[in-house]
Amino acid sequence: MNAIPAELLHIVIGLVAVAASVGLIGLVMVWVERKVAGHIQRRPGPFEVGPSGVLQPLCDALKLVGKQLFMPLGADPILFWLAPVLAFLPVLLLFLPLPVGDGLQALDVNLGLLLILAFSGLAVLSVLLAGWASNNKYGLLGAARGVAQSVAYEIPLLLSVLSVSFVAGSLNLATVVEGQGTWPWNWNIMTQPLAFLIYFVSAFGETNRAPFDLPEAESELTAGFHTEYSGMGFGLFFLAEYANMVVVCAVATALFLGGWHGPVLPGPVWFVLKVSSLMLLMVFARWTFPRVRFDQLLNINWKWLLPLAVANLLLTAFFVKLAQFA
Amino acid sequence: MSALTLYQLVALILLMAGLFGIAQRRSLVGMLISVELMLNGAGLSIVAASQLTPANAVLGQLGTLFVMGLAAAEATLVLAIIVVIARRFGTTKTSVVSTLKG
Amino acid sequence: MEDMAKIAFGLYTLIILGGSVLAVGAKSLVRAMVGLIATLLGVAGMYMLLNSPFMALMQILIYVGAISVLIFFAIMLTRADAGGEEAESAPLRQNLLSLLAVLSVGGILGWLVLTRPLATTGVPVEVSIEKLGLGLLGPYGLAFELISVVLLVSMAGAVLLAWERRNGK
Amino acid sequence: MTVVKVMMKEALQTVSDLWSLMVGLNVTKRYFLEPQITVRYPWKEVHNLATFKGHLELVSSKTPGKGKCISCGMCAMACPSNCLTVVKRKAPKPTPEEEQALAEAKAKGEKPKDKTPKDPEKFLYDYTLCSLCGTCMENCPVGALDFTGSAYLAGYTREDFHFDLVQVLKNQAGLEGVDETAAPGAGQSEG
Numbered sequence: 001m002n003a004i005p006a007e008l009l010h011i012v013i014g015l016v017a018v019a020a021s022v023g024l025i026g027l028v029m030v031w032v033e034r035k036v037a038g039h040i041q042r043r044p045g046p047f048e049v050g051p052s053g054v055l056q057p058l059c060d061a062l063k064l065v066g067k068q069l070f071m072p073l074g075a076d077p078i079l080f081w082l083a084p085v086l087a088f089l090p091v092l093l094l095f096l097p098l099p100v101g102d103g104l105q106a107l108d109v110n111l112g113l114l115l116i117l118a119f120s121g122l123a124v125l126s127v128l129l130a131g132w133a134s135n136n137k138y139g140l141l142g143a144a145r146g147v148a149q150s151v152a153y154e155i156p157l158l159l160s161v162l163s164v165s166f167v168a169g170s171l172n173l174a175t176v177v178e179g180q181g182t183w184p185w186n187w188n189i190m191t192q193p194l195a196f197l198i199y200f201v202s203a204f205g206e207t208n209r210a211p212f213d214l215p216e217a218e219s220e221l222t223a224g225f226h227t228e229y230s231g232m233g234f235g236l237f238f239l240a241e242y243a244n245m246v247v248v249c250a251v252a253t254a255l256f257l258g259g260w261h262g263p264v265l266p267g268p269v270w271f272v273l274k275v276s277s278l279m280l281l282m283v284f285a286r287w288t289f290p291r292v293r294f295d296q297l298l299n300i301n302w303k304w305l306l307p308l309a310v311a312n313l314l315l316t317a318f319f320v321k322l323a324q325f326a
Numbered sequence: 327m328s329a330l331t332l333y334q335l336v337a338l339i340l341l342m343a344g345l346f347g348i349a350q351r352r353s354l355v356g357m358l359i360s361v362e363l364m365l366n367g368a369g370l371s372i373v374a375a376s377q378l379t380p381a382n383a384v385l386g387q388l389g390t391l392f393v394m395g396l397a398a399a400e401a402t403l404v405l406a407i408i409v410v411i412a413r414r415f416g417t418t419k420t421s422v423v424s425t426l427k428g
Numbered sequence: 429m430e431d432m433a434k435i436a437f438g439l440y441t442l443i444i445l446g447g448s449v450l451a452v453g454a455k456s457l458v459r460a461m462v463g464l465i466a467t468l469l470g471v472a473g474m475y476m477l478l479n480s481p482f483m484a485l486m487q488i489l490i491y492v493g494a495i496s497v498l499i500f501f502a503i504m505l506t507r508a509d510a511g512g513e514e515a516e517s518a519p520l521r522q523n524l525l526s527l528l529a530v531l532s533v534g535g536i537l538g539w540l541v542l543t544r545p546l547a548t549t550g551v552p553v554e555v556s557i558e559k560l561g562l563g564l565l566g567p568y569g570l571a572f573e574l575i576s577v578v579l580l581v582s583m584a585g586a587v588l589l590a591w592e593r594r595n596g597k
Numbered sequence: 598m599t600v601v602k603v604m605m606k607e608a609l610q611t612v613s614d615l616w617s618l619m620v621g622l623n624v625t626k627r628y629f630l631e632p633q634i635t636v637r638y639p640w641k642e643v644h645n646l647a648t649f650k651g652h653l654e655l656v657s658s659k660t661p662g663k664g665k666c667i668s669c670g671m672c673a674m675a676c677p678s679n680c681l682t683v684v685k686r687k688a689p690k691p692t693p694e695e696e697q698a699l700a701e702a703k704a705k706g707e708k709p710k711d712k713t714p715k716d717p718e719k720f721l722y723d724y725t726l727c728s729l730c731g732t733c734m735e736n737c738p739v740g741a742l743d744f745t746g747s748a749y750l751a752g753y754t755r756e757d758f759h760f761d762l763v764q765v766l767k768n769q770a771g772l773e774g775v776d777e778t779a780a781p782g783a784g785q786s787e788g
Binding site: 328329330331332333334335336338339340341342343344345346347349350351353354355356358359360362363366369370373374375376377378379380383384385387388390391392394395396397398399400401402403404405406407408409410412413417418 | 437441444445448449451452457460461463464467468471474475478479480482483486487490491494495498499501502503505506522523525526527529530531533534537538541542545546547548549550551552553555559560563564568571572575578579581582583585586587588589590592
Binding site for chain 1: 618621622624625626628629631634635637
C-alpha cells in the first residue's frame, strides 16, 4: 500500500480549509448583516462586545452551543437531528470547486458547476425533513413552501447558468473564469446581462433570503421549518444559510463577474471583493424589499424567470452556433 | 471475484429489496419507493457492465441517464395517480383500492 | 481495485444495504424515503467509483433533488402520518410469499452472475462529457428526443390527472 | 390591436416595476450612509428630549418656589387613576383684630374676604399609578401642571415614586427646607 494519494490529500486539506472558512464566514456575515441592517435603519447595531460589536456573533455562537437541545413531543428523533446536519454538510462540498484564484481551487473537477447544482439540491431535503420531523404545523407549512420554492427556482437558475457555460464551452468554473478578461467589459455580465439578472433573482429564492424568505416567514410561520430547533440545531441551519449565500455569490462572481480577474490587486483579493459586494447587495435587498406573497413568488418564477431564461438560452445557443460557422 | 461481479451483486441486492418491497408494501407510495430501488439497481448494473467491460461505455452511461429520465416521468405520473386515488378513496392502501367498479 | 477504492466500495455497499432495508422495512413512509435517499447517495458513490462522475452527479440531481421530493409530496398529499399507512405489517403468508419470490429471482440471477462472469477490463473506462454529449446528439439522438417527449407527455398527463375541477364543471 | 396595446402596457409596467426596485435600493443606500439617530444611551447622554413626557410637575409662577396652582382640585377630580391628592392649606388662625373686622363685616352684611392662601400645602402625586394621560393638565383652569422632560428617573422602592410636587418645586428653586428624600426627580429634569 503506497502513501495516501495526493489528490485525496488535496481534497482533505481543502475540506478542512472550507470548514474553517465556513464557520468564520458565518460569524462575519452575522455581524455584517446586523451592522448593515442597523445602519440602514440609522441605528448602531451591535456595539457592546468588542470594537463595534465584532465579537457579538461569537458570543451568540457560544450561547447557541451552550443551549439545551429540545425536541418536541411526537417528533421523529432520528430525522429531527438528521435535518440540520444534512443542511450543513452538503454546503461544505459546494465550496470545493469554487475558483478563488488562478489555480487556487480545492477540487479542480471538470463538472464543478454540475457538482454545485447537484449538491445544492440536497438543501431542499433538509428543509423538508426538518419541517416534517418536528411534528409542528408551522414547520410543515414552511417545509412545503420551501420545497415548492426551491424546486421552482432551481430551473431558471440552472438555465441561466447553462447559457454561460454554453459560451464558455465548459462546466469547470475555473475554465469559465479564464475565458473572461481583466476589465468589466470583458466579463460575461456584458454578454449575458439577462442571465445574470435571472441567476441573481433565483439565487434569492434558492437561499431562502428575503424578499423570498417564505419558508421562514416570521410574521406568519414563526420561524417556518426550523421553528422547533434550539441551540446548535438552529445554529447549523443559520450557518448553512449564510454559507449558501456565499456559494451563490461566488458562483455568480465566477460565472458573470470575471472571477479572480481584475487590475492591480492579486486575484483572490478581487474574488473576495466581488463576492462580498454581491453579498452586501443581498443584505441591502433584504432590508429594502418587503416579503412577497407565495403566489406572487411562484408567478415571478413561472411567468417571468422561466420563459426569459429559456429564451435567453435559445438565443445564446443560436449565437454560439453562429459564431462557430463564422 | 472480479469487481464487476461485486457491482452486479450490489445491483442484485437493490433489485431484490425493491421486489420484496413491492410485494410486501401496502401503500402506493411505499411501492413507488420500492420501484425506485429496482430502477437504481438496473442503472448501477448497466453502468458497471459498460464501464468495466470492453462494451460501449457511452451507451451504458446514456442508457442509465435515460432510465433516470424515465424514472422521473414515472414518478410524476404515479404522484398524479396517487393524488387522484387519495382524493377518491381517502387512502392509498392497495387493499382498499382493489375495487374494479368505477 | 486499489485499497482506497475497496474501502469506499465497502462503505457504499453498507450505505446501500442499510438504506434499502430502511426503504423497504420502515413503518413510517418518510423514513422509508430517507432510506431511499441514502441508497441513492450510495449508488451515486458507486458511479463515482466507476469513474463516471457525470452519472453520479446526475443521480444526485435527478433522483435526490427531484424524485425524492416528488415522493415526499406524494406522502404529504396522501396525509400518511407517522404511524399511518404502513403501521400494521403484512400478514405472514404474504411476507413468506414475497420472500419466496425475491429469493427465487435473486437466486437465479445471483447464480448467473457468480457462475458466468463476464470478461472485464478491471479498470473503469473514462468517458469524457463531450463524448456523452456527442452520443446524445448523434447515434442516440432519437432516444434522447423520445425521452423528452415521454417527459412532456407524463407531465401533461400528471397535470390532467390531478386537475381539480372547480365550480362543478 | 388591443392585444398589442395590453402587451405594451404590461411590458412598460414591468420595466417601471423593476425601476422602482432600484429606487428602493437607492433609498436604502441613502439611509445607510446617513448618520445614526440612535444615541448609545449608557455611554452618551440623550439631548433631544424636547418631546419627552416624563412625570408631572407644577409650573412655577413668578415668585420662585411657588406654583401657579390654586388648589381647586379639578385635576384630582379628573384624574382617571386617582394618583393626585391636593391638600389645601388651612385658613390661618385669625388674629383678634381680624376677628373683629370679620364680625364688623358680617354685621354690615358684606361677604368676608377669604384670606386663605390659594397655593396647596401638599400636592401628592403617585407616579406608580399615573398613566401620563394628561387629563389633569387639560382640566387645570390655570395651567399649573406640566410634564417634565426627565427621562432619568429611577428608584429602588415604590415610595421613591410618591412625590409631593410642592416640595419638588421648592427644591428646584433651591429654597429652604430642602428635603432630598421627598423628590428624587428634582434637579435632574431637563428641557
